[in-house]
Amino acid sequence: MSTWNDNSGTTEKSTFNALPQPRPSRLSAPHWDGCKEGQLVAQQCQTCLQYAFPPQPFCPHCITDSLEWQICSGKGRIYSFTEIHRGQTPAFETPYIAAIIALDEGWHMLSNIIACSAEKLSIDQPVTVTFIKRGESMIPCFTPL
Amino acid sequence: MSNNPFQDVAIVAAYNTQQARQLENHDDLSLLTEVIQNLLQQSQLSSDDIDGINISSAVWNLKPREALSMLGGKNRWCGNEFMGIAAVIEAASAIAVGQAETILIACAQAGEYNHSGATAPWTRPSHEFSECFGLYTAAEFALCAQRHMAIYGTPVSALAEVASTIRSNGHYHPQAQFYNKGLVTTEQVLASRMICSPFRLLDCCITSEGGGGLIITTAERARDMDAQAVYIVGAGTDRQGMSYTRAPVWDECGNVGQRAAKRAFEQAQLQPKDIDVCEFYDPFSFEIIRQFEAFGFCQPGEGADFISDGRIAIDGEFPVATNGGLLSFSHAGSLQMLQKVIVAYEQLSGKMPNPLQVDNPSTAMATNGGSGALFCDVMLLANQSTAA
Numbered sequence: 001m002s003t004w005n006d007n008s009g010t011t012e013k014s015t016f017n018a019l020p021q022p023r024p025s026r027l028s029a030p031h032w033d034g035c036k037e038g039q040l041v042a043q044q045c046q047t048c049l050q051y052a053f054p055p056q057p058f059c060p061h062c063i064t065d066s067l068e069w070q071i072c073s074g075k076g077r078i079y080s081f082t083e084i085h086r087g088q089t090p091a092f093e094t095p096y097i098a099a100i101i102a103l104d105e106g107w108h109m110l111s112n113i114i115a116c117s118a119e120k121l122s123i124d125q126p127v128t129v130t131f132i133k134r135g136e137s138m139i140p141c142f143t144p145l
Numbered sequence: 146m147s148n149n150p151f152q153d154v155a156i157v158a159a160y161n162t163q164q165a166r167q168l169e170n171h172d173d174l175s176l177l178t179e180v181i182q183n184l185l186q187q188s189q190l191s192s193d194d195i196d197g198i199n200i201s202s203a204v205w206n207l208k209p210r211e212a213l214s215m216l217g218g219k220n221r222w223c224g225n226e227f228m229g230i231a232a233v234i235e236a237a238s239a240i241a242v243g244q245a246e247t248i249l250i251a252c253a254q255a256g257e258y259n260h261s262g263a264t265a266p267w268t269r270p271s272h273e274f275s276e277c278f279g280l281y282t283a284a285e286f287a288l289c290a291q292r293h294m295a296i297y298g299t300p301v302s303a304l305a306e307v308a309s310t311i312r313s314n315g316h317y318h319p320q321a322q323f324y325n326k327g328l329v330t331t332e333q334v335l336a337s338r339m340i341c342s343p344f345r346l347l348d349c350c351i352t353s354e355g356g357g358g359l360i361i362t363t364a365e366r367a368r369d370m371d372a373q374a375v376y377i378v379g380a381g382t383d384r385q386g387m388s389y390t391r392a393p394v395w396d397e398c399g400n401v402g403q404r405a406a407k408r409a410f411e412q413a414q415l416q417p418k419d420i421d422v423c424e425f426y427d428p429f430s431f432e433i434i435r436q437f438e439a440f441g442f443c444q445p446g447e448g449a450d451f452i453s454d455g456r457i458a459i460d461g462e463f464p465v466a467t468n469g470g471l472l473s474f475s476h477a478g479s480l481q482m483l484q485k486v487i488v489a490y491e492q493l494s495g496k497m498p499n500p501l502q503v504d505n506p507s508t509a510m511a512t513n514g515g516s517g518a519l520f521c522d523v524m525l526l527a528n529q530s531t532a533a
Contacts, residue, residue: 016263020276028273054274054391079394080295082287084341088279089263098284098341100292100392108392112278118342123295139277 016089022137027055030069035138040074040129042107043067051107074129075145076103083118101127101142112141120144148412153530154237155367155374156359158188159490164322164355164475168255173202176253176356181215184249188360188372192216195360197245199224199232202253203478221245228252229482229513230522234380236361246366251358254478265352270389283349283429285393286517287341290431292395294343296446299434301343303449305334307430307465308348308472310457315469317501322353323473334430348430350471350481357484364530373494378508379413379525381405388518395516399435399445402512402521406440409510413525417442420525421506422492423463424485427470432515433457440510440523459501467492467501485511486524493528 024032031053034041043052045059046066058065081099084092097113113121114132127142160183162168162176177200185192198221200212209224222245226235236248257266268282275285293299312329315321329347337346367374383405385398410416417440425436434448442463443451457465468474468488471481489509491497507528514521 020271022273022277023271024273079392080288080292082284082291082341082343083339084279084284085338086264086283086340088269088276088281088284092279096279098278098280098288100288100394108394110275110278110280110392123292134277137277 016091019091019134021135022139027057031055032137034069034071035131035140038131038138040072040140041069042072042103042105044070044105051105053107053109072103072105076101076127076142078113078121078123078125078127079108080123081113081118081121097121099142109140113143114141115143148414149378149531150241150412151237151377151380152241153364153376153378154240154361155364155376156361156486156490156526157367157370157372157374158184159359159487160184160187160357161320161484161487162253162356163320164353164477166322166351166353168354171255171354173204173207173253173255173356176255177202177251180251180253180356180358181249184251184358184360188370190247190360193219194247195221195249197222197224197236197239197248198250199226199236199248200251201228204254204257222248224248224250228479230380230486230511230524231382231513232483233359233361233377233486233524234382234522237377237380240361240363247360247362249358249360250483251356252480252483253356254480255354257478272387272390274391275389280389282389282517283344284341285389286429286432286515287344289393289395289399289435289516290343290429293399293431293435296395297449299449301335302331303434303452304343304348304430305331307433307452307457308334311427311430311433311466311470312347312473314459314467314501315473317498318468318474319498321469321474322351323469343431344429347472350428350476351473353475353477355475355477355480357480357487359483359487359490373496375490375493376527376530377524378527378531379409379411379415380523381408382522383520385519388520393517393519398516398519400439401516401519402436402514402523403439403441405521405523409523409525413527413531415508415525420463420508420510422467422489422503422509423457423465424467424489424492424509424511425465426482426485426512426515427466427472428476428515428518430472433465435516436512437463439521459503464503467497467503482513485513486526489524489526493526
């Protein structure tokens, strides 16, 4: 949702106590359902074999409508990372590490690197997925291999 | 011979209210009132002369179509684009193709950010593939900067030089949030607390309240007015999708704005070396380095060297963010995007307060957006018409 439609700053304090939950759309629900099964899934085009993420209605590369959800290896490399000392909201315990993961299958996602300090991380370092329970959801995070 | 599709549409008035962290006894509607009244007074136009508008505010959720009634029920053109350079391009295009003659663009923001425990609401979008990992605007841009630093060895001292230069500009601007708060050294930037690596507090934009606007009209009408005219000589927009919805992968977004800048330079028959004032969007220090590379002022990876040795200072070859920018002038919702055009107008019409006035500039480049935001809009302005 756009921040522009709801701007009465005082009303949002109540949401600061809890970490944000994913809110799947009709398109993205299979990704989050996969997380609950302990699997990292993404759409792969059956025509050009490229991946699409975030989820799309048709292949953004070859424009055919032959995307299918595939289970991925969950392995990849750190494309970039940042150690966050100023949390998004007070619900986040600082510092934490946000990263872009380049998955071995050739797609990228935002995530967190956990169970490792920033000093021990470097760009292009291999990582693997691990799922963290948050409320009813499972959040896909990564740890160094 | 000019390729300028905007046919020298001219800015004939520009105005900013005072900018501040919080403006006591103001809301966005009172700020809009001040902006609109001052723009009309400055241009000596009546509301009847204004036959098009794009006025908005995020807090009241005022849309341009609703704002029409603020100027009375008359037949007018109405903009749709959201604020900033994109709105000025839309309005200038409308004038160039004869849909309107004189358009007032204004924006204001106050009263939105009142809980400092969290990052400002407009920097914290709720998108399902970024929000739950604790991302927010600064972190998204940090991921771009970190990748650039890893590829090219860009040092944090270069980021600090950008931040200290721009923040020190703000010290001299009476309307700036950080007016008279002291010059900022690179040592102070590097000693400020870490926000999200590599960005320290002083590498990051501030949060503000304020209002601003401008009036544009035909070059012909501008010549008949007793006003300083600044001409739009080129523009472009690059969009890669909704900001903060997906990973800002440097290989894709690192050059955002390159296509837009190329188009603008071709329209204006100018090259980067011809630009006298660089009113580049400065949400974070690193973005200045990125833009010099993406727009062709220097080669990829050379930005850190390019900005060094005072080249981006007021008396340097390519002064940037001369009013203090988003780092110390203002960052009020979306107003700061429009303010890049406003300050370009002020520089080219010789209206900047000293010592921020660049010596006799004839061209300026204004930009909005950035790598982490997946969009970049550019506008080239000149104080001479390109028309024969």
